[in-house]
Amino acid sequence: MELKEFQLNAVKKLFEAMETPARDIILKSPTGSGKTIILTYFMHQYIQSFPKTVFVWLTPGKGNLEEQSKAKMDKYIHASQTKLLSDVMTAGFEENDSCFINWEKLTKKGNNALKDSERTNFLEHIEHALNDGLRFIIIVDESHQNNTIKADEIIQYFRTEKIIRCSATPKGIAKAEVIEIPEEEVIAAGLIKKMLVINQDFPQTVETEDQTAYLLERALQKQRELRAAYLQMDVDINPLIIVQIPNKSETLLDGVERWFEAQGLTYENGQLAVWLSDRHENLGGIDAPAAPSTAVIIKQAVATGWDCPRAQILVKLRDNMDETFEIQTIGRIRRMPEAKHYGSDLLDSCYLYTFDEKFTAGVKMALDKGALNACTLFLKSEYKDITLTGEQRSMISMPRNPQKALRAIWLYAEENLGVGADKEENWTRLQAAGYILRDDVVRHTVSGETATLDFSSSDMNTISVTEKLNTHKHGRDYHQKIGKIGLEIGMEYSFMNTIIRKLFDKNFNYAHKILALEPREVYAFVLNNADRLRHLVREAMAAEMTQMQLDVQAKSLFEFHIPQSCLFTYNGEAKTQIIYKKNVYQNYLSSAAPRSTPEVKFEKFCEHSGNVEWWYKNGDKGSEYFSIVYGDNSEKQKLFYPDYIVGISGEIWIIETKGGFDRSGNSQDIDIYTPKKFEVLKAYLDAHGLKGGIVRNDATTDELCICMEHYSDDIGSDDWVLLEKII
Numbered sequence: 001m002e003l004k005e006f007q008l009n010a011v012k013k014l015f016e017a018m019e020t021p022a023r024d025i026i027l028k029s030p031t032g033s034g035k036t037i038i039l040t041y042f043m044h045q046y047i048q049s050f051p052k053t054v055f056v057w058l059t060p061g062k063g064n065l066e067e068q069s070k071a072k073m074d075k076y077i078h079a080s081q082t083k084l085l086s087d088v089m090t091a092g093f094e095e096n097d098s099c100f101i102n103w104e105k106l107t108k109k110g111n112n113a114l115k116d117s118e119r120t121n122f123l124e125h126i127e128h129a130l131n132d133g134l135r136f137i138i139i140v141d142e143s144h145q146n147n148t149i150k151a152d153e154i155i156q157y158f159r160t161e162k163i164i165r166c167s168a169t170p171k172g173i174a175k176a177e178v179i180e181i182p183e184e185e186v187i188a189a190g191l192i193k194k195m196l197v198i199n200q201d202f203p204q205t206v207e208t209e210d211q212t213a214y215l216l217e218r219a220l221q222k223q224r225e226l227r228a229a230y231l232q233m234d235v236d237i238n239p240l241i242i243v244q245i246p247n248k249s250e251t252l253l254d255g256v257e258r259w260f261e262a263q264g265l266t267y268e269n270g271q272l273a274v275w276l277s278d279r280h281e282n283l284g285g286i287d288a289p290a291a292p293s294t295a296v297i298i299k300q301a302v303a304t305g306w307d308c309p310r311a312q313i314l315v316k317l318r319d320n321m322d323e324t325f326e327i328q329t330i331g332r333i334r335r336m337p338e339a340k341h342y343g344s345d346l347l348d349s350c351y352l353y354t355f356d357e358k359f360t361a362g363v364k365m366a367l368d369k370g371a372l373n374a375c376t377l378f379l380k381s382e383y384k385d386i387t388l389t390g391e392q393r394s395m396i397s398m399p400r401n402p403q404k405a406l407r408a409i410w411l412y413a414e415e416n417l418g419v420g421a422d423k424e425e426n427w428t429r430l431q432a433a434g435y436i437l438r439d440d441v442v443r444h445t446v447s448g449e450t451a452t453l454d455f456s457s458s459d460m461n462t463i464s465v466t467e468k469l470n471t472h473k474h475g476r477d478y479h480q481k482i483g484k485i486g487l488e489i490g491m492e493y494s495f496m497n498t499i500i501r502k503l504f505d506k507n508f509n510y511a512h513k514i515l516a517l518e519p520r521e522v523y524a525f526v527l528n529n530a531d532r533l534r535h536l537v538r539e540a541m542a543a544e545m546t547q548m549q550l551d552v553q554a555k556s557l558f559e560f561h562i563p564q565s566c567l568f569t570y571n572g573e574a575k576t577q578i579i580y581k582k583n584v585y586q587n588y589l590s591s592a593a594p595r596s597t598p599e600v601k602f603e604k605f606c607e608h609s610g611n612v613e614w615w616y617k618n619g620d621k622g623s624e625y626f627s628i629v630y631g632d633n634s635e636k637q638k639l640f641y642p643d644y645i646v647g648i649s650g651e652i653w654i655i656e657t658k659g660g661f662d663r664s665g666n667s668q669d670i671d672i673y674t675p676k677k678f679e680v681l682k683a684y685l686d687a688h689g690l691k692g693g694i695v696r697n698d699a700t701t702d703e704l705c706i707c708m709e710h711y712s713d714d715i716g717s718d719d720w721v722l723l724e725k726i727i
Contacts, residue, residue: 003041005490006185007034011042012487017177018046018162024176027166030183031331032192035166039139040073040098044080045493046137047096049480054093054129056158057139058103065141066100068307073098089121093129093136106154126157140165190340193312194621195349195569196330197374206355212252212317215353216243216259219315222351223294226312229346237337239312240286241295244329252317256297265294273297289337309335316354343623345567373572377585378565383614386584388645388652389688390560391629393637402495405541406502410512412540413503419514426514436528439521440466441474469524478523481530488538500526500533555629555637562616562645563624569593580607584616592617598657598697599643601704606646611727613647626654630673630680640677642692648727653692655706656681660697661715669696669713678711695723 003011010027017025029035043055059065070082083091083099085106093099106122129136136158155163165173186192200222208214219241226239245252257272265271273282273296282293287308296311311333333350341348413419417433419426427437436442443465479493486496501508504525506516517525526533562584570577574591580603592603599617606615619625620641627639644655656677659669671677678694685692693708698715704723705715712719 003037003492004034004189004191006181006189007038007041008487008490008492010038010179010181011045012484013179014038014042014164015046015484015487017179020177022175022177023161023163024173025162025164026173026176026178027164027181028178029166029181030186030192030334032335033181033186034191036069036072037076039164039166040076040080043073043098043139044077045479045483047098049476049483051476052095052134053137054095054134055098055137055139057098057100057141058154059100059141060102060104064102066102069141070100073100085122088125089118092125093134095134103154123157130159136160138163142167190336192334193336193348193350194341195345195374195567196334196352197349197567197569198352199354200351200374200567201376211355212255213259215315215317215355216256219243219313219351219353220263220294222313222353226347229344233342233344233347235338235342236290237310238290238292238294240291240293240308240310241313241315242311242329242332243295243297243315243317245297245299245317247299249317253297256317260295271295307335308332309337309339311335312337313351313353316352316356341621343621345619345622345624348622349567374567374569375587376565377568377587379562379584380586383562383584383616384564386562386616386645386647386652388560388626388654390558390626391555391639391684392558392623392627393555393629393639402491402499405489405491405495405537406499406510407512409499409537409540410503410514413514413536414512416539421512423513423516430515433532435525435532437525438466438528439469439524441469441524441527442466469520471520471523474523474527477527481526481533485530485534485537488534489541496537560626566619582607582612582614584614596657596659598660598695598704601697602644602655602657602695605704605723606644609724609727611649613649615644615646618643618645628680628684630676638673640673640680642681648691652690653727654681654685654690655692655695657695660699675711678707682709696720 010029014025014027027035027039029038039057047053047055057066057069059069066084070084073080073082080098081094081096083097085099085101088099088101106119126136138155138158138160140155140163165176183192187194200218202218206214223239223241227237230237230239243256245256253276260266260272267274267281270282270292271294273286273293274280275283275296275298277299283296285291286293286296287310289310291310314329314333316329330350330352333352336348418429431437445463445465447461447463482497482500483493485500486493491499498508501522502510503513504515504517505519505522506513507519515525566585568585568588570589570591571593572591574593576590578590580588580590590603590607595603603615603617606612618641621639625641626645627641629637630640640656642654642656644657646653646655658671658674674694681692681694684690691708693706694711695704695706696715697703698705698720700715705720706723706726707719708721708726710719714720
């Protein structure tokens, strides 16, 4: 299981939150961010680091979520010890268990609930576990549905000190530690779609006799367009339409089924599926990428935790339900089917068709910029022949390379601690740097008197307490420390362990070994010096920048043409909707969104400048846009998509806009790579005989300025010139 960088970061934050006094930890993660992967990885690492732990994962009732989550943990983590409620009822709770329980079985009266005698039995199992010294950590899945009195009653039985509540839409809990996974990071990792498009290409006024048929027609047309686009890329994915109908609407259900039947999609030929509380048809294997069903009809239940990554279109035929729920439903069409973007706006977006005004308003509020009005724009024919040489990465971007990290740590230790080939001398140098080198495990405490609770005062003496190393007892501590050191740089336990062993364990081969310790001694070394090692590893990754400058590998070139059409998103509620005539697309509006302030200003400038003949707003991700390759300092090739390509007095200019300078001249640019991007842009322009630069706004004069020769972060320097003087 490969965790993405943001997922490892979330695991690190969960470990940190476990050490705070707060009882509740809220994990707020967008649907599709791999919440189950993050939590199962965390549980696995935690159990190996802390003895006597039992995790209890509570899920809400609908849709067999507990079985789905258990199956995922079994799949991702082979050594895991997982149980369902039935297993707990027979075997009780044991150390290292991860138990997945649908808690409505514990609280509800009804057919699948526990009988009174069974409930007593269940509570006895909890008592036994507590008497055996086990401690429970509770995970509440989809917690927005579970914040009920009955649920709290269940949680109280476990007498837990930590509750992790996760949801894409958490409801407020006082004094909780909140860990939020930013949606941008999940999109950047390619796990969810870049854009939600609402009612694409609808006219200003829709006139129709049959609203349902109108929406379904649009959806089926979009489904066929998507299917063709996947096949063109040699990807066999059959995108799924979800049709959501109100709870008590048999006539509507009838109408939808009849409409699909008229198009040749029926239950009999497997192209139509239905998932209602009392009816299930063609649901087996519906989540397979190329499953035959084109559409599934659902009601409310499906909004909880149902995974079907090929779902890409939602038709919503319902009304009045609370706004939280809607975001969950949208979440169902936001996952990428293969957990990566395809570099095509069509395939990297998901689509909503509805006449339900309240629903679209709710979605727009929740997704902020992720849901805008959209339409397709076409290129004006006179710009079809504009070409530039674009650059693409030649290598697949990789996570951090363990061999390279190992070498960086050794080089850093050589430079900063003075270690070399002589192990005895290394021993002396490490001791001088404050490393503790002994066979026992050393803990520290203080003694003395204090009037305040500030134990850092000088009257306190530090006392060292040593205990004999016991690999069985200290093994978990070792695991926890190595895991923490690894999470510091986004590296998994197994890689980090190998790196430490290669540097310090005599049984592992490595040319630049710092110490040659016995395996037992490595345990003590790590436990006694965990903080120093964490610092060493983290600093080495940053210092690696200067010492291990990598050449950016060869890049591949391609002929860039402005795309024939583009999915144009804009803010339909903006007061001014002016058509920008100089843009290369027909009907490009001044309300284009999302746009940064410098972009809005620059577009206005182009439109009003006498020397600008035409301009094109480049995309920021995808193979159909213009890109230049640059390298960061950890051997990753990155792509830079300059914002604008502009025709000025017969010449082509390439412009990147950045955050401006405030009135005191301080930079508001948050991109740490700007100087690097300037260098590669300048090199590109020189190589191809073009002009351009970086444009920023100066708040003192409220004027756009351009930097073309040498990059400077000082607006007062001669490197920045008024844009209107240049163009």
